Amino acid sequence: MKVTIDGFPIEVEAGTTILNAARLIGGDIVPPAMCYYSKLEGTGGKCRTCLVQVSKGSEKDPRPMPKLVASCRTTVMDGMEVKNITSPEVIEARKGVVEMLLINHPLDCPVCDQAGECHLQDLGYEHGAAKTRYEFDRRTFEKIDIGDKIQLHMTRCILCYRCVFVADQITDHRIHGILNRGDHSEISTYIQKAVDNDFSGNVIDVCPVGALTDKTFRFKNRVWFTKPVEAHRECENPKCCGKVTLWYKGEDVIRVTARKDEYGEAEEFICNTCRFDKKKTSDWIIEGPRKVSHKSVISSNHYDTLKPLPVVKTNPVLKEANKEQFERETRL
Amino acid sequence: MGRKLLLEHINVPGINTFDVYRSKGGYAAVEKALKTLTPDEVVEEVKKSGLRGRGGAGFPTGMKWSFLAKPEGVARYLVCNADESEPGTFKDRFLMTYLPHLLIEGMIVASFALGAKTSYIYVRGEMMPQIRILEKAIAEAKAKGFLGKNILGTGYDLELYVQPGGGAYICGEETALLESLEGKRGNPRIKPPFPAIAGLYGCPTVVNNVESIAAVVPIINEGGDEYAKLGIGRSTGTKLISAGGNLKNPGVYEIDLGLPAEEFLYSDEYCGGIANGKRLKAVVAGGSSVPILPANLFLKTINNEARLMSYESLAYGGFVSGTMMGSGGFIAYDEDQCIVRNTWNFARFYHHESCGQCSPCREGTGWMEKVLHRLEYGHGKMSDMDLLVDVSKKIEGNTICPLGDAAAWPVASAIRHFRDEFEWHVTDAATAVTRNYGIAHYADPLNTVVA
Numbered sequence: 194m195k196v197t198i199d200g201f202p203i204e205v206e207a208g209t210t211i212l213n214a215a216r217l218i219g220g221d222i223v224p225p226a227m228c229y230y231s232k233l234e235g236t237g238g239k240c241r242t243c244l245v246q247v248s249k250g251s252e253k254d255p256r257p258m259p260k261l262v263a264s265c266r267t268t269v270m271d272g273m274e275v276k277n278i279t280s281p282e283v284i285e286a287r288k289g290v291v292e293m294l295l296i297n298h299p300l301d302c303p304v305c306d307q308a309g310e311c312h313l314q315d316l317g318y319e320h321g322a323a324k325t326r327y328e329f330d331r332r333t334f335e336k337i338d339i340g341d342k343i344q345l346h347m348t349r350c351i352l353c354y355r356c357v358f359v360a361d362q363i364t365d366h367r368i369h370g371i372l373n374r375g376d377h378s379e380i381s382t383y384i385q386k387a388v389d390n391d392f393s394g395n396v397i398d399v400c401p402v403g404a405l406t407d408k409t410f411r412f413k414n415r416v417w418f419t420k421p422v423e424a425h426r427e428c429e430n431p432k433c434c435g436k437v438t439l440w441y442k443g444e445d446v447i448r449v450t451a452r453k454d455e456y457g458e459a460e461e462f463i464c465n466t467c468r469f470d471k472k473k474t475s476d477w478i479i480e481g482p483r484k485v486s487h488k489s490v491i492s493s494n495h496y497d498t499l500k501p502l503p504v505v506k507t508n509p510v511l512k513e514a515n516k517e518q519f520e521r522e523t524r525l
Numbered sequence: 526m527g528r529k530l531l532l533e534h535i536n537v538p539g540i541n542t543f544d545v546y547r548s549k550g551g552y553a554a555v556e557k558a559l560k561t562l563t564p565d566e567v568v569e570e571v572k573k574s575g576l577r578g579r580g581g582a583g584f585p586t587g588m589k590w591s592f593l594a595k596p597e598g599v600a601r602y603l604v605c606n607a608d609e610s611e612p613g614t615f616k617d618r619f620l621m622t623y624l625p626h627l628l629i630e631g632m633i634v635a636s637f638a639l640g641a642k643t644s645y646i647y648v649r650g651e652m653m654p655q656i657r658i659l660e661k662a663i664a665e666a667k668a669k670g671f672l673g674k675n676i677l678g679t680g681y682d683l684e685l686y687v688q689p690g691g692g693a694y695i696c697g698e699e700t701a702l703l704e705s706l707e708g709k710r711g712n713p714r715i716k717p718p719f720p721a722i723a724g725l726y727g728c729p730t731v732v733n734n735v736e737s738i739a740a741v742v743p744i745i746n747e748g749g750d751e752y753a754k755l756g757i758g759r760s761t762g763t764k765l766i767s768a769g770g771n772l773k774n775p776g777v778y779e780i781d782l783g784l785p786a787e788e789f790l791y792s793d794e795y796c797g798g799i800a801n802g803k804r805l806k807a808v809v810a811g812g813s814s815v816p817i818l819p820a821n822l823f824l825k826t827i828n829n830e831a832r833l834m835s836y837e838s839l840a841y842g843g844f845v846s847g848t849m850m851g852s853g854g855f856i857a858y859d860e861d862q863c864i865v866r867n868t869w870n871f872a873r874f875y876h877h878e879s880c881g882q883c884s885p886c887r888e889g890t891g892w893m894e895k896v897l898h899r900l901e902y903g904h905g906k907m908s909d910m911d912l913l914v915d916v917s918k919k920i921e922g923n924t925i926c927p928l929g930d931a932a933a934w935p936v937a938s939a940i941r942h943f944r945d946e947f948e949w950h951v952t953d954a955a956t957a958v959t960r961n962y963g964i965a966h967y968a969d970p971l972n973t974v975v976a
Contacts, residue, residue, distance in 0.1 A: 238715040239883045241923050260922045266715050289919030293888035326912060329895045376891040378881035
């Protein structure tokens with residue numbers, strides 16, 4: 194099937210969603226997605242950040258679709274033409290959605306562990322407005338410990354439902370879900386029951402914001418000061434792939450996560466033993482440094498960007514201040 | 526005097542019992558359909574009648590039925606949507622309370638037409654008395670052989686169940702209703718697939734409003750062509766209107782579609798005018814989610830023609846100067862009513878009833894409610910009106926289900942038509958909390974634009 198997204202044509206299989214077709218093309222035209230997760234069945238359609246305009250339905254029925262559609266849940270038709278960043282309506286609607294997502298978000302990035310790898314942060318930076326028009330108290334919740342390793346801070350949650358799908362599909366049985374309705378709905382376990390399952394830690398990886406965080410890593414460090422390294426081990430759990438990213442601070446492994454691709458999705462899910470208990474370098478077979486996109490703040494301190502930025506090179510004052518870095522560059 | 530098709534025998538004592546209902550010609554449609562017609566012929570009659578869905582959207586019922594997928598060996602379901610919870614609408618409750626057998630008769634005929642062997646009536650949880658009434662009526666019909674195995678010896682089997690809902694407005698949305706019926710959280714599904722392809726338990730399903738199903742009975746009794754003669758244009762037949770607000774005679778009325786709005790409002794046969802000798806200020810014509818209109822725009826369209834109670838005439842002028850038929854929840858406001866307070870009240874309802882699944886509706890409804898609350902209590906700003914319009918635009922059309930639109934329209938239309946009243950709440954905030962704005966110019970004759 195042939196589909197054109199923002200003028201880029203691509204051939205895809207029947208049943209592919211617009212979002213996945215756009216991801217095959219790549220680049221700027223990929224709609225952002227906060228709730229869709231390609232590894233989890235049934236996700237998507239909720240956050241509305243991936244709205245796109247279908248300007249031509251298909252070759253057979255060329256009528257445009259009357260409303261903007263969620264690209265993560267709309268399958269392509271042969272000859273479909275989609276507008277994402279070329280449609281002012283989409284840009285406007287997306288700005289609205291980002292604003293809605295942020296009005297009840299605490300914006301406590303300075304103390305949030307997710308800062309630096311937060312999808313909402315990226316989304317707000319790319320599509321949001323600099324100021325809020327919301328002048329009321331924001332919704333708040335008490336923090337809940339769900340199990341001894343995971344903390345739930347509902348105040349930050351954007352209700353993407355990903356963790357619910359993880360619990361449904363990756364773990365044996367789900368004991369948490371959505372309580373209440375509307376803007377006071379919350380993710381919760383039934384009367385603060387502990388989420389205790391071999392794969393429960395994956396809810397931390399799928400959470401696009403800092404609502405579900407790893408208690409073994411809480412407040413240990415900012416992610417951009419840590420160095421991600423790829424590693425693997427023979428995991429006893431048959432369902433666990435054992436392929437992880439280790440996050441080093443100096444000599445210490447301070448966090449273990451699944452490997453995440455360019456869209457922030459875990460490539461394969463890992464078990465809780467790998468995630469929480471194996472925090473020694475000797476537990477792992479190191480593969481090498483994890484490539485981090487140069488757009489990410491995590492890459493700011495190491496590997497690719499050791500070189501001082503171009504702006505530093507032209508300014509003698511900055512050049513003097515960054516003397517040490519220049520010396521390191523010549524040494525390497 | 527219009528013809529009464531649904532409420533013809535409403536005043537007969539004991540019409541809610543099987544025997545009296547039967548003696549008044551009840552269940553004739555079941556006999557006619559099951560014994561003399563094929564399912565396709567029943568669908569054809571309903572198509573010919575031009576019956577449009579009475580739940581709010583006004584989609585032709587016959588067309589909806591013909592879209593139902595009919596794969597071999599897969600069960601089909603008919604679900605009756607009796608989750609009537611729109612502020613201002615109470616026609617289905619009335620129908621179920623007094624004429625339960627009419628609904629059951631319609632359910633049997635419609636299930637036969639669709640080939641459903643199991644059908645459900647999903648009733649809103651708060652309507653416990655109506656649930657009891659329906660259960661009793663179903664038991665009666667079953668005892669007389671109109672439900673169960675081999676109905677009237679025709680070989681057609683049908684089981685009819687009443688399912689109480691949990692009392693959520695969102696479960697009136699058809700896919701949320703199906704989720705709730707399956708025992709899950711009532712979140713609307715993402716469409717496609719539509720229920721006609723994959724509905725209840727993944728099987729093809731038709732979801733119809735109570736009144737649409739009841740209207741099938743006169744259609745079968747009299748024939749689709751006869752039914753189509755009533756009404757005007759594409760709005761055929763009769764419609765129940767639940768009139769409320771500051772009226773002399775509030776209640777449920779059956780009108781021929783195409784009745785002039787002025788006649789409906791002021792004639793003694795219907796609402797009888799505004800109570801206490803006051804003047805009409807504004808009208809919500811079809812339940813809280815349709816755009817509100819000032820008195821002058823409701824009685825006359827923008828072209829200065831008389832407004833009729835029909836799908837087309839009420840919608841004339843689009844969102845700029847028209848409204849919608851909706852579910853028939855007619856609310857009239859007299860000169861003492863505050864539009865800002867009313868809008869806030871509606872926004873509060875939608876905030877409370879949003880399911881919280883998709884972000885624009887979840888966050889936006891709450892935001893609108895807070896801004897409107899601020900305006901009503903005298904803390905508003907001049908920029909709030911533009912903010913509300915902008916927020917409502919960000920919600921409208923960007924959500925999974927129509928609740929987002931339903932929340933956005935009343936706010937956007939109230940500001941469009943009553944902007945000076947909103948502004949007065951800002952400029953004279955201290956006065957606005959003590960008295961109402963009054964009728965102002967909202968009932969003045971329209972200035973016809975001469976080309």
